[in-house]
Amino acid sequence: MPPIKALLLAASSSAFMLASQPLLAHSDDYLDTQKGANGGQLRMAGPYHFELVVASDNREARDSAVxxxxxxxxxxxxxxxxxxxxxTILAGKEKSTATLTAAGDNRMQGGATYASTPDMKVVVSITVPGKAAEQARFTPLAGSK
Incomplete structure (x- = not known):
């Protein structure tokens, strides 16, 4: 085989191998460096990114949007x-759950009673029609004071 053909074959073979590899997932550490388009925390959830937006100013537990x-x-x-x-929201010693429903476009929304504490943890599970349920874990106020 002439050297040019061998080089082209090797280059196209390498390009095919790269194109057929799955995309590398973003880590939580990486996503924490990214600003969510809506001001929330980003997480990977299977083929999706979930951006969680919660109230950041509830000093005491009260009904708020999720x-x-x-x-x-x-x-x-x-x-x-x-x-x-x-x-599912864990804040301080309290646990609450918000039922999320479609709220237009790419939004899911619900309400729950929670306090905005730096130790807040939230587990979000969403099932898009025809797809498997996907889940992500958040610490939306970990960097807040």
């Missing part, structure tokens, strides 16, 4: 029509 924006890894909005989900 919003999750769903995008793909490139940031394109994923329609949430017909999707279902939950957000």
């Amino acid at each position: 919003v999750v924006h769903v995008t793909d890894h490139a940031g394109a909005k994923i329609a949430t029509a017909g999707a279902t989900g939950t957000a």
Whole structure:
């Protein structure tokens, strides 16, 4: 085989191998360096990114919104029509759960009673119609004072 053909074959073979590899997932540490489009914390959830937005000013537990924006890894909005989900919130010694329903475009929204504490942890699970449930864990106020 002439050297040029061998070189082209090797280059196209390498390009195919790279293109066929799955994209590397973003770590929580990396996503914590990224600003969510809606001011929330970002997490990987299977083929999606979930952005969790919670109230940051509840000094005492009170009814507040819980919003999750769903995008793909490139940031394109994923329609949430017909999707279902939950957000389980642990803040201080209290636990509450928000039932999430589609709220237009790529938004899931619900309400729960919680205090905005730096130790808050939230587990979000969302099922988009025709797809498997995906889950992500958040510490949305860990950097807050």
